[in-house]
Amino acid sequence: MKSEVRIGGRVRKLDIERTGPKQFAVVCGTGDKIDGNVDVDVFEVAPNAYSIIINGRAFEAIVMAAAEGVVVRCNGHDFHATLADPRAWRGGRGAVFGAEGKQKVMAPMPGKVVRVLVNAGDKVAGNQGLVVVEAMKMQNEIRAPNAGTIERIFVKEGQTVATGELLVTIE
Amino acid sequence: MKSEVRIGGRVRKLDIERTGPKQFAVVCGTGDKIDGNVDVDVFEVAPNAYSIIINGRAFEAIVMAAAEGVVVRCNGHDFHATLADPRAWRGGRGAVFGAEGKQKVMAPMPGKVVRVLVNAGDKVAGNQGLVVVEAMKMQNEIRAPNAGTIERIFVKEGQTVATGELLVTIE
């Protein structure tokens, strides 16, 4: 199976073949540090946890779904990776990594809205507080990613919210 | 679901109802220490691992399939339990716990037969060595459960055996 993974400014094309019930061989695209001639042996040692051996170097990686793409923790370092739809690549259309549109501010965790700090129509600066959500006994201020104008507020004080629930949109 | 469990000389009739994705209520038969009026709350905390609360008393139990029935490790004590087919009990026929026939001596673990100590037709005493199987760097002497006459030997020296593979039958 083919796959395309972006980490930071780097997109890698990878080709994965299952070699055992929990084991995979991976061929990396040309131009990478480790090219197609290098053996990459991946073993799924637990759900979402992998032991990877690249030419003798051993890595432990765990993969967690994130808001956009996945977070991979590899030998103590966290990487944010986005995955292209392999079908898109297979069709030769190249990778499509989501373009930014209107800012949607979502609850990063479940909790209770204890304060709404803005009104629709307010101009906000980047990093300005929008909503305070209480979770795990902490008051967490959810902030604007970038400057803009509040389009709509979807929650009110006292309401409980789930992870990913839309709080505010900013134009 | 109804169930019938024997531990030692004691057979218990139990009625299990699922109360949550991993939670169960159990009603014990009359005559048990904890009768039908006592709440028993069971939570499957991991595959084959249970947290059990009986009237406030908390237990941790893990269940492992054994040659006959299961071994249950409960708060540090090991119990060998045999389970009746619930359908048998449901039909009113009562529990059937397998009767003993000809002695079948099986390999208790995978390994290599390094020595066969008896011949077909030999009379053997209880606990007499029959076959030596090497596993995990140890030479393990498999012994006769009871006295009898060797009926047939199914393995030869140098052969590898799997768990449960028949080694010897004794009449």
Next chain:
Amino acid sequence: MFKKLLIANRGEIAVRILRACRDLGIIGVAVYSEVDRAALHVRLADEAYPIGPAPSRESYLRIDKVIDVARRAGCDAVHPGYGFLAENSELPRACADAGLGFVGPSADAMERLGSKTAARQLAYRAGVPTVPGVREPIPELEQACKIASDIGFPILLKAVAGGGGKGMRLVSSADELPSAWRDAGSEALNAFGDGRLYIEKYLERPRHIEIQLFADAHGNAIYLGERECSVQRRHQKVIEEAPSPFMTPELRRNMGEAAVLLGREAGYTNAGTAEFLVDAKRNFYFLEVNTRLQVEHPVTEAVTGLDLVKLQLQIAAGERLTIKQSDVSLRGHAMECRIYAEDPENQFFPSPGRISFWRAAHGPGIRLDEGVYSGWTVPGDYDPLLAKLIAWGADRNETIARLRRALGELQVVGIRSNMSLFQKILADAEFTNGVIYTRWLDERLASLLDKDAQITASSDESIEAEAASIAAAVWQAGRSRSLEGPQSQPMSRWREDGRREQMTRIPER
């Protein structure tokens, strides 16, 4: 000694106290809220009783329910742990009324030292120096504004009933005061059921160093050395260690004796911690006494070789301290990381949810005090502390090395945790040189988390990034397969495509 102990708490500290019960042959009784039925402290308890719905005000903060369970279960004492009811003097009173022992100080001593303002008045009388500030709870915002401008900014707003950084705010200017006053008050009310605040002068670059105190009911009191807890994020301790890298034997003796003096003045018994700020000239200022076991007690256990919960239980049962001050000796160095369910890459937002996989860390010098396990769903209703990872080593460097090794082994899958932050702190030269103070982490945090400033190992061109890409791709392949079924057409087609492509690939180098 007690026969049966009710533990009025949850999480890692309930597990810690249950372990002490096991060691002493005491029957350990857990209580649990509706979301905690399968919690580790329930699994490991000898007995466990439900105590109400998830919100702590309806369960773990309900003294009446705690006392009722203790009575019904036939307990002879109650251990409050830390947090929840631990510093609420109504609990020891209710225990006394019910004929139950309480593992902690008397209600009176708790009130004399537990209120920060009362404790500072007592310190003032005893001649122990304190940080400038107002020792009474401040009723209204207006008065707070006046006091703050009298003392001069920056000031700290602190909860009278507080602890653990909750209900605490640093205020740099008069503009910030109203919103900080509101947030701190509401946080304190939620956490402790008491929203009252007081004000304290904020010192420049002070260290947080605290003394572990033990006193029995027979007039014996000792101190078990210090803990340095200067690595804090927003007044919440993140890393603690013993001994302090800044300590001298003379300072330890002076601070220890001041702590013992405060304990004696207050008629204090059981475990307590006197918290101090220490400035660059090694002047110390008394802050407050925590009238309970501290989260960070394991680092003291590691260097003294003593079991602090065991000592607590012995003293609460009326026994004499079996050790004198001269018996207390410190060996090596210990350090603790508080593993929280929070996301350092995303403003430290809490991250409750199901831990699909948890791999603990082990080996020489490593202790883990945990409240979670593989498969446990961390509720969003309580403190985000998952576990405490403690390392001991012959010296501070060995301890840091072991802690880093263990952090590399610890894996939490399913929720986010602050483990990556610890790796960055422990690799930081200022930290390894012991140049830390209470605001150090808040000031350093941005650069520690700055991706550009990170070591090249984590750049997108690194071999780790390559391995991470591979893991992400294999993860996706596994998911595609499970979505489509193991033997379905599309997967096989892809696989064949892959083979074909591999075979016809022309090396481009």
Next chain:
Amino acid sequence: MFKKLLIANRGEIAVRILRACRDLGIIGVAVYSEVDRAALHVRLADEAYPIGPAPSRESYLRIDKVIDVARRAGCDAVHPGYGFLAENSELPRACADAGLGFVGPSADAMERLGSKTAARQLAYRAGVPTVPGVREPIPELEQACKIASDIGFPILLKAVAGGGGKGMRLVSSADELPSAWRDAGSEALNAFGDGRLYIEKYLERPRHIEIQLFADAHGNAIYLGERECSVQRRHQKVIEEAPSPFMTPELRRNMGEAAVLLGREAGYTNAGTAEFLVDAKRNFYFLEVNTRLQVEHPVTEAVTGLDLVKLQLQIAAGERLTIKQSDVSLRGHAMECRIYAEDPENQFFPSPGRISFWRAAHGPGIRLDEGVYSGWTVPGDYDPLLAKLIAWGADRNETIARLRRALGELQVVGIRSNMSLFQKILADAEFTNGVIYTRWLDERLASLLDKDAQITASSDESIEAEAASIAAAVWQAGRSRSLEGPQSQPMSRWREDGRREQMTRIPER
């Protein structure tokens, strides 16, 4: 210090050495056989290379492959762990030829002390007492029969190359000798590639007490106290502790100095262990020197506060010992249980297979050195040691209590382990009083395992038996469900039957 270390081993000891590498900033290189690709030591390594098929003679015992990997990977030293090649003097020779460091003694010193017969000759010359016996390998059974009857039964057959109870047999009479000779020889050949045996007089109720020795290449040698390993099953150590409950300061000094003397006589460097038998009158008899790190080294680490693998690496790198004999002090008490994949309820048969679930034990005073994890399939090709559980406490009683607590927490699902045996030993009055000797467990085993003699808690009428029945029934219900599919008819019908029965049940009391 070395930059890159090859670890020529697997399992918990490979993990232990990797942890030391991490602590010291050394790149740790693992090797693995075909069945060990997903083993913990491979997961935790910095680099990992395959070295052949599962049988150890084709992989972990292949010096040529080990050296080849070390060269290709650019290692500067090899650590052999224990077992496998650890006491094969060809390895240090091959390392020297390849310009690699070896973490252990020189080949010559290994030969002088590693062969039991050579070591006893050396002890004889140095005036250290030994157990009566024949110091040369015995070529044929006939000679063995003659020597045995000269010394007088009972005698011990022991492997010249041996250790860990492998290739060792107690022989009580001449009748038993031929079969014991055959079995011990074949076991020794399989385990060490050397089937030669010798004979030793078997003492009555001796204790096994050993001295940990360290010597550097600059003439400095120290002993790090003793370990008592008298709890053995068929000459295989099961529980080890430090200090020995039988020890006196004088005996420790005498045995320690004897061990240092032997080391000096042999020109020994690095870690070694001098094993002794000690009789009831505290006479000690030298047995042998293990020229490697011992399985049970963690108990010494716990009481001395030293990292023995770190010391090994420093000495192997040519550094001087940084501690003198007077710096060695012992604190508290430590004890280790060897958790094996074997079934104590069924003749201790090995139990390889998949660990479907593994819960470690943690908390105060607990260390775990493990080679396995949840989901790992324990191969049938190697030693059945899964992990070592080590407890430290202020005294022996606290240590035993903590160990029992931790054994209660440790869970292994999927394969059998010997954990239930440890609970029985640690609860035994003879053991807790320290009345142990090398045959103690073999003599006591039948009664410890006897179900009738067990405490009432495990009888079939106990509440634990009730809970176990409930667990078995719920387990079966879960399996029935999965066999029939989640929403199938039979299950629903049963469930309804159950509900109906419950409702119409008439209480019979």
